[in-house]
Amino acid sequence: MPGAFTVAIQELQELLGERLETSSSVRQHHAHDESFHLPASPEAVAFPKSTSEVSEIARICMRHHMPMLPFGTGTAMEGGVNASHGGLSIDMSLMNNILSVTSEDMDCTVQAGVTRKQLNEHLRDQGMFFPIDPGADASVGGMAATRASGTNAVRYGTMRDAVLALTVVMADGKIVKTSSRARKSAAGYDLTRLFIGSEGTLGIICEISLRLHAIPEAISAAVCAFGSVEGAINTVIETIQMGVPIARIELLDAAAINAVNQYSGTDYPFLPHLFLEFHGTQAWVAEQASIVKELAVENQGSEFQWASNTEDRTALWQARHDFAYAARATRPNARIFSTDVCVPISQLAQCILETITDIKSMPMSMPIVGHVGDGNFHVVPAVDPENEAEMLLIDSFHTRLIHRALSAGGTCTGEHGIGQGKKAFLAEELPAGVDIMKTIKHALDPDNLMNPGKVVDIN
Structure with a gap:
């Protein structure tokens, strides 16, 4: 351990006491996220409880040139928490207080360690919810840092749309408030959006003010099988082009359905599927569903399997959210190489179909899932990061996938972020x-x- 870090750790120990951990097990837990990137452990892990403590931590680290790595729940996908340069992992899990909820303004302010499920449980009796749902029970601070989105983005947007203001600790310990709770502002540079998606490289997000939404009067979910991926994608494109305000519309190809069936005990046909959800009044939900059902039938879709009560909807979406674990379970001791791209909706069908053709040349299962209502999809093989030949094949495929998306006017990442990968x-x-x-x-x-x-x- 470098001498300068030893002094820094001593000062941090004085500040935090038992909330500074140097044990190998804790350091290893903070050495990786859910990605395939090889772990890299920090020298120590801090567990602050307040913004002022984070500020003091930053001042100590800056004096001793010790890198700082914010850590939420470790559910990201591009190695963003790995301590590739060593340093201090700053675990925000004890900063888990919901500081205020203003029902009249439909907003709230939370500490960075609050998770999305914790927040929605708190809001439920007040008739409101926080809609951003990346699948994992991620922390709100981590979601802001990675500009997360997920299954509800087609209707409710991403963290870029949900965040009103941030409180951020800078590298020198300065505490900065980026904006107010006002719904709009023209007051100077948009500092809030500067930090959203910055992945902890500009500052440590400590508090977040969020837009909330009213819980819909009616919610219905459905699953529909298709004879081809093209039919499923065309249904998605036509749904969006017709202006149907669908809340979720998720694609799982046949390989993804097979993994879900094995892991979650479901029995969906071995075909591409769309998972859908509709929000609104009873009448408006029925009208949306009728329109999408008609589009699905025209594209050789099956009858909808409905889930209208809370328990059935939860089970349906839990199977979808567990997909990453389902993919990993297809190959024991493997890691998932989950990459994502996003393209304009008009280019979605061509991009996915070309990717499917590319997958046929690969010697492994490579399921496709996607938040296809906004043009975002993932390819999720289970890989052995220690197998050099296999990783070369995957890297080559990955490069082709991203170049395909870029040539279609898209982006190299719709929601995973850049990280180190x-x-x-x-x-x-x-x-x-x-x-x-x-x-x-x-x-x-x-x-x-x-x-x-x-x-x-x-x-």
């Missing part, structure tokens, strides 16, 4: 933009202490 693709997608990002990074974090090695490199 997609920096080269970001440079291809936004070459001049990356130069500006580096300038911002250097201005706010000149010593490169905030999650170094992620998103952009400045040294």
Whole structure:
């Protein structure tokens, strides 16, 4: 352990006491997320309880040039929490207080460690909910840091749309409030959006003010099988083009359905499926469902299997949310190589069909799932990161997939972020933009202490 870090850890121990951990088991737990990227352990893990403590932690780390890595729940997918440069993992799980809920304004302010399920449980009796649902029970701070979205994004948007304001600790310990709770503002630069998606490379998000939504009067979910992926995708495109405000519309190809059936004990036909959900009044839900059902029939879709009560809907979506674990379970001791791209909706069918053709040349199962209502899809093989030949094949496929998306006017990541895995693709997608990002990074974090090695490199 470098001498400077030893002194820093001593000072952190004085500040935090038992809430500073240096045991190997805790450090290893904070060495990785859910991705295939090889783990890298920090020297220590801090568990702050307040923004002021995070500020003091940052001041100590800056004095001793110790890297700082914010850690939410570890459910991200691009190695964004791995301590590739060593340093201090700052686990936000004890900052889990819901600070305020204003029902008249339909907003709330929470600490970064609050999870989305915890928040929705708190809000339920007040007739409101927080709609961003990436699947995992992620922390709100982590979701803001990675600009998360998920299954509800087609109706309710992403974290970019949900966040009103942030409280952020900068590299030098300064505490910054980025905006007010007002629903709109023209007050200077949009600092809130600067930090959303910054993946801990510019500052540590400590508090978040969020837009909330009224719980719909009626919610109905359905599953529909299709004879082809093309038929399912065409149903999605036509639904969006007709302006149906569908809440969720998710694609699982046949390989994905097979993994779900094995893991969750479901018995869906071995065919591509759409998982759908409709929100609104009873009449409006019925009308939306009727329109989409008609479109599905025209595209050789099956009868809808409905889930209208809470228990059935929860079971349906739990099977979808468990897909990553289902994919990993198809191959014991493997890691999932889950990549995602996003393309304009008009290019979705061609991009997915070309990807399916590419998959046929691969010697392994590579399921496709997607939040296809907004053009975002994932390819999720289970891989052995230690198998060099296999990783070369996967890397080559991954490169082809991203180039396919970029050539279609899309992006190298719809929701997973850049982390340590997609920096080269970001440079291809936004070459001049990356130069500006580096300038911002250097201005706010000149010593490169905030999650170094992620998103952009400045040294």
